[in-house]
Amino acid sequence: MADFPQIRAAWQRRRAVVREQRLDAWRLVHGAADGMEGLSVDDYRGRYLITVEAEAWLEDRTGLEAALAEVQEELRPAFAPQFFWIANLPGHRAVLPAAEPERFEVVEDGARFEVHLGEGPHTGIFLDQRENRRELRKIAKGRRCLNLFCHTGAFTVAALQGGAAETVSVDLSKNYLAWLERNLELNELEDKPHRVVATDAFVYLKKARRRREAFDLILLDPPTFGRGKDGAFSAVRDYGRLLSDCAELLSPQGRILTCLNTRKIRANEFRSLLKDGLKPWGRKILKPGAAPPDFAEAPGAEPPLKAFWCG
Ligand SMILES: C[S@@+](CC[C@H](N)C(=O)[O-])C[C@H]1O[C@@H](n2cnc3c(N)ncnc32)[C@H](O)[C@@H]1O
Structure with a gap:
């Protein structure tokens, strides 16, 4: 994770809470609070929703995905993570070509929710x-x-x-x-x-x-x-x-x-x-x-x- 040490740091700050609360869907990167202004990353059971509000984050998409995959290796070793990108830039809002859209469930405090990824910013759960x-x-x-x-x-x-x-x-x-x-x-x-x-x-x-x-x-x-x-x-x-x-x-x-x-x-x-x-x-x-x-x-x-x- 040499290129994106902020990802490792963001994971370290959240590891205990994700484990204790058995979170299925949660935020891994929260922009400036994680030293990554203009970027947010949400984990939905190994599928990442990556929302970019600053062009610079599009420059090394492969590197960023590799850093995120390392977190997933620790969290869900048997699962190959997927990546869904949304560019939310001034004058340009687009779902970038990525993994095939997916509909699946996440669990929160015992409640099951249907989520949709790859179809836009509204996943079904805030x-x-x-x-x-x-x-x-x-x-x-x-x-x-x-x-x-x-x-x-x-x-x-x-x-x-x-x-x-x-x-x-x-x-x-x-x-x-x-x-x-x-x-x-x-x-x-x-x-x-x-x-x-x-x-x-x-x-x-x-x-x-x-x-x-x-x-x-x-x-x-x-x-x-x-x-x-x-x-x-x-x-x-x-x-x-x-x-x-x-x-x-x-x-x-x-x-x-x-x-x-x-x-x-x-x-x-x-x-x-x-x-x-x-x-x-x-x-x-x-x-x-x-x-x-x-x-x-x-x-x-x-x-x-x-x-x-x-x-
Ligand atoms: C911010 S979301 C609400 C999120 C919801 N409270 C939750 O936690 O999942 C706003 C919703 O308002 C609905 N909406 C927008 N304008 C509306 C209107 N005039 N009357 C009723 N619903 C409306 C949209 O379809 C959307 O589902």
Whole structure:
């Protein structure tokens, strides 16, 4: 690993946690925090997703793959690693020719998730939400949960495994909802009380407020920019309104997990958006969500994923 000593160092920093927590899918290289600005590498059971945001990392792809293969030799000696590259460069976003696309499963804390590699940046599971899924699983028992912008349902799986009384999962994309259903089946949760709603989250909220629905747990994790039935929305501009609509549906002891994944605003600015949405309902920020250790930032840097529990 002479050419890429940072890879060995990144592995050494994570080895104990990967082993202790038996992580199947985790981040090996986290950009500047690992001395490799513009590069991130995620390990999905021996398949690496390599995301490049600086051209220089494309110069020695073979060398980088060889360094990653050495980590895999220690972790899964019988498995030949595969490499999936995504170039996310200014004005140029592409999935680079690499291994054949693959669909397979990863396991996290006993939950099984279908992942897709080689088809783009969305693999089916957001690895930086691992600790929030854990917290949700701990507090879900007997609770009625609303998973807005639910994607492939990783939070829904965690809530049902934690014993949620009911889950309602909302997303615009029928593809992601079908994927969510497959994730429920993988975990034998398909007969648990869950509902899947293919609609705009803003439309769902409007109807739920009219019906005076109440939820004990709400997961609010919108994309930074999106398109709904009422036109484009920008999470930074619209977060306060979105959160206020959610807070109206919250039961007295209820909790909302608020998330936003962007470097465009800092955590303190996000906190003030949250306060705007919570104040009319007498709610407040309770505590930050936890970031997994494999996503630790460089000193002084802020993680792109901002998450807070509110109630
Ligand atoms: C950041 S992902 C959510 C990740 C999810 N919380 C998880 O942990 O897996 C955003 C999701 O919002 C969905 N989406 C985008 N605009 C939407 C809208 N207006 N209404 C409902 N869903 C929307 C996308 O299809 C995508 O699945």
